[in-house]
Amino acid sequence: MAEEVWVGTWRPHRPRGPIMALYSSPGPKYLIPPTTGFVKHTPTKLRAPAYSFRGAPMLLAENCSPGPRYSVNPKILRTGKDLGPAYSILGRYHTKTTLTPGPGDYFPEKSTKHVFDSAPSHSISARTKTFRVDSTPGPAAYMLPMVMGPHTIGKVSQPSFSIKGRSKLGSFSDDLHKTPGPAAYRQTDVQVTKFKAPQYTMAARVEPPGDKTLKPGPGAHSPEKVTMTRPCAPVVSFGIKHSDYMTPLVVDVD
Numbered sequence: 001m002a003e004e005v006w007v008g009t010w011r012p013h014r015p016r017g018p019i020m021a022l023y024s025s026p027g028p029k030y031l032i033p034p035t036t037g038f039v040k041h042t043p044t045k046l047r048a049p050a051y052s053f054r055g056a057p058m059l060l061a062e063n064c065s066p067g068p069r070y071s072v073n074p075k076i077l078r079t080g081k082d083l084g085p086a087y088s089i090l091g092r093y094h095t096k097t098t099l100t101p102g103p104g105d106y107f108p109e110k111s112t113k114h115v116f117d118s119a120p121s122h123s124i125s126a127r128t129k130t131f132r133v134d135s136t137p138g139p140a141a142y143m144l145p146m147v148m149g150p151h152t153i154g155k156v157s158q159p160s161f162s163i164k165g166r167s168k169l170g171s172f173s174d175d176l177h178k179t180p181g182p183a184a185y186r187q188t189d190v191q192v193t194k195f196k197a198p199q200y201t202m203a204a205r206v207e208p209p210g211d212k213t214l215k216p217g218p219g220a221h222s223p224e225k226v227t228m229t230r231p232c233a234p235v236v237s238f239g240i241k242h243s244d245y246m247t248p249l250v251v252d253v254d
Contacts, residue, residue, distance in 0.1 A: 033042040
């Protein structure tokens with residue numbers, strides 16, 4: 001009878017994976033951090049110290065510590081070098097000295113009037129230009145007005161005439177019409193309206209085209225040095241003219 005309750009071929013079975021409806025929490029993707037170990041330990045619990053076992057460290061090729069391998073100078077103490085006074089040969093030090101006046105720069109004999117009481121003394125010098133007391137103009141600073149000519153002041157002047165050049169306004173050369181004259185026009189070239197006559201020009205002499213490079217002359221050749229048609233060039237040597245084994249010809253003149 002129990003098998004007849006289910007309709008079809010479906011039967012209850014265990015789910016193959018997690019189903020969100022079976023969990024009341026946000027879901028299976030959130031995991032509680034572990035309380036054991038060192039990595040990803042829960043921050044709400046105390047974490048015990050963890051120890052790790054490692055191998056022996058590798059021996060360094062060069063020791064970087066200040067060990068006995070450094071030979072410390074025995075003369076160097078914690079307060080410095082334990083040495084006696086040592087001297088070296090050096091040049092003379094150049095010290096910067098300021099130039100101060102010496103005994104010869106003072107003149108005590110001229111300080112009598114400043115130390116002891118002396119009578120007033122006067123000196124004659126030129127007039128100074130910067131301390132002029134009299135700054136009013138003198139008689140030479142005034143100039144009397146002219147009494148001759150048309151520009152007199154306080155005097156009656158006679159009529160004066162002046163001779164000037166001829167004015168162009170109203171003269172015979174004045175152009176009242178303002179029109180151009182015959183000389184204002186340029187003569188038209190006859191060849192513009194007539195048949196143009198043949199024109200000739202004198203030009204420089206025309207040279208025919210040719211090779212203008214320098215050619216070697218007869219003296220530039222050395223036929224005696226040619227070795228293409230003969231074994232070698234002619235060689236001249238200085239030697240004996242006759243053989244030593246031939247009897248020379250002796251002609252008896254007597």
